[in-house]
Amino acid sequence: MPHQVTYALPPAPVVSLPLVGSEARFPVRRVYCVGRNYEEHAKEMGFTGREPPFFFMKPADAIVPVASGETVDVPYPTLTQNFHHEVELVVAIGQGGSYIKAADALNHVFGYAVGLDMTRRDLQSDMKKQGRPWCIGKAFDASGPVGPITLAQDVPSVHQAAICLNVNGQLRQTSHINRLIWSVAETIEHLSAAWALQAGDLIFTGTPEGVGAVIRGDVLRGDVEGLESLNVRIV
Ligand code: MN
Numbered sequence: 001m002p003h004q005v006t007y008a009l010p011p012a013p014v015v016s017l018p019l020v021g022s023e024a025r026f027p028v029r030r031v032y033c034v035g036r037n038y039e040e041h042a043k044e045m046g047f048t049g050r051e052p053p054f055f056f057m058k059p060a061d062a063i064v065p066v067a068s069g070e071t072v073d074v075p076y077p078t079l080t081q082n083f084h085h086e087v088e089l090v091v092a093i094g095q096g097g098s099y100i101k102a103a104d105a106l107n108h109v110f111g112y113a114v115g116l117d118m119t120r121r122d123l124q125s126d127m128k129k130q131g132r133p134w135c136i137g138k139a140f141d142a143s144g145p146v147g148p149i150t151l152a153q154d155v156p157s158v159h160q161a162a163i164c165l166n167v168n169g170q171l172r173q174t175s176h177i178n179r180l181i182w183s184v185a186e187t188i189e190h191l192s193a194a195w196a197l198q199a200g201d202l203i204f205t206g207t208p209e210g211v212g213a214v215i216r217g218d219v220l221r222g223d224v225e226g227l228e229s230l231n232v233r234i235v
Contacts, residue, residue, distance in 0.1 A: 012061065014027045014028070015027070015028040015060045015061050015063050015065070016028060016065065017063070017065050017092070017113065017146055017147075017148065017149050018065060018067045018068065018148040018149070019111070019148060019149050019150075019151070020068070020148050020149065020150045020151070020154070020228060021151075021154075026092055026110065026111070026149050026200070027200050028060045028063055028200055028201075028202055029060065029198055029199070029200030029201050030057065030060060030195075030198070030200075030201045030202070031057055031058040031059070031060055031062065031063060031144060031201075031202045031204070032055055032056075032057055032191055032195070032201065032202070032203045032204070033055065033056050033057065033058060033088075033117055033138065033203070033204040033206075034053050034054070034055060034182065034187055034191075034203070034204065034205055034206040035053075035054045035055070035056060035206065036051070036054075036181075036206065037053065037180050037181050037182055037187070037205060037206025037207075038175060038179055038180060038181060038206055038207065038208040038209065039179070039181060040175070040179075040208060040209035041206070041207055041208055041209045041210075041211065042181070043209070044209050044210075044211070050181055052190070053181075053182045053186075053187055053190045053191075055190075055191060055194065056134050056135075056138055056139070057139065058117075058138060058139045058143055058144050058204075059139060061141075062139060062140065062141060062142060062143045062144045063144045063145075063146055063202070064142050064144060064145040064146070064232070065146060066145055066146065066147050066148075066230055066231065066232060067148060068147070068148050068228050070231065071219065071231040071232060071233050072145065072231070072232050072233070073232070073233050073234075073235040074118065074142050074145055074232045074233065074234055074235065075141075075142055075234075075235055076215070076216050076234055076235065077118075077120060077140050077141070077142070077143070079120065079123060079136070080120035080121075080122055080123055081122055082120070082121040082122040082213055083118065083119070083120060083121070083213060083214055083215075083234070084118070084119040084120075084121040084211050084212060084213055084214070085116055085118065085119075085165055085167065085172065085173070085211060085212065085214055085220055086116065086117040086118070086119055086173075086207035086211050087114065087115075087116060087163060087164065087165035087173050087207055087208070087222040087223075087230075088114075088115050088116070088117050088163075088204045088205055088206060088207050089112060089114070089115075089158070089161075089163060089177055089184070089205045089224050090112065090113045090114065090115035090146055090202055090203065090204055090205070091109055091112060091184055091187075091188070091202065091203040091205060092109070092110045092111045092112065092113065092149050092201075092202055093108055093109065093110060093188075093197050093198070093199060093200065093201040093202070093203070094108065094109060094110025094111070094152075094199055095107065095108045095110075095199060096108070096196060096197045096198035096199055096201070097192055097196070097197055098192055098193070098196045098197070099192060099193055100188050100189055100192040100197070101189060102183070102185040102186050102188070102189040103185070105184070105185040105186075105188035105189055105192075106152070106184070106185055106188075108188060108197065109152045109184070109188075110149070110151070110152060110199070111149040111150050111151045111152050111154075111155075112149065112150055112152060112155055112158050112224070112227055113146050113147050113148060113149045113150065113227060113228070113230075114146070114147045114163075114222040114223060114224050114227050114228070114229065114230040115144060115145065115146040115147070115202075115204055115222070115230065116144065116145045116146075116165075116220065116222055116230065116232065117138070117143070117144065117204050117207060118142070118143045118144065118145070119137055119138055119143070119211075120136065120137045120138075120140065121137070121211075121213070123136045123137040124136075124137025124138060125137075144204070145230060145232045146202070146230065147222070147227070147228050147229065147230035147231075148227075148228045150226070150227050150228065155226040155227060157225070157226055158177060158224065158225075158226055158227070159177055159178060159183065159184065160176065160177060160178050161176065161177045161224050161225035161226050161227075162174070162175075162176055162177075162223075162224070162225045163175050163176065163177055163208060163223065163224045163225075164222075164223050165210070165220065165221070165222050165223075166220070166221045166223075167212075167214060167218050167219070167220055167221075168218055168219055169219075172210050172212055173207065173208055173209065173210035173211065174208070174210065175208030175209065177224065179208065180205060180206065181206075182206075184203075184205060187203060187205060188203070191203065214234050215234065216234050216235060217233070217234065217235075218233070218234045219231070219232070219233050219234075220232050220233075220234070
């Protein structure tokens, strides 16, 4: 008989994302995020030039899974007066590795989805000024809504796709994935040198220009050409 573990408390459930065209779900392990990965967004945040990519994380249970055709409520978080949207291409890792080379990196990708790196901008700015960690600005509950994952093989054009975010039907962010400072493949190369990637990891690849505040009642629609839309309502 294998030894049966008895937990003193019920273990937290596995966070998972829906897949396009399958009943199976993608189990989320870790959530990595790239900072300032579009030039125009770096400029609007007060930075210029191509710096090496840098990373922060969200807890897996900050992910809010959003199914196709669904609009999911996202609570306006505590402690902020400046709650910002950042629409991003999210990469789902299917095969892990360390020191993955950019030339081989896309073989490690399971699929892609649209995500929102929701941000308490006022708290993030305070932490930056004080040289403190960004967690309170970036890694709070429900800070990462993500739509259904499309298999990589079904969306080979994603690296040239348009990306945009509408709030209440008005365009707020628009760009193209080929304007990423560090491409998906290069991001995986850098990231996998710092952490051993594993199947189930997500990577938020960075947001283009046009970030801004939302308020309760706003309806957000994120799109990347070729992927399912992501729809949430701030409540
Ligand atoms: Mn971001």
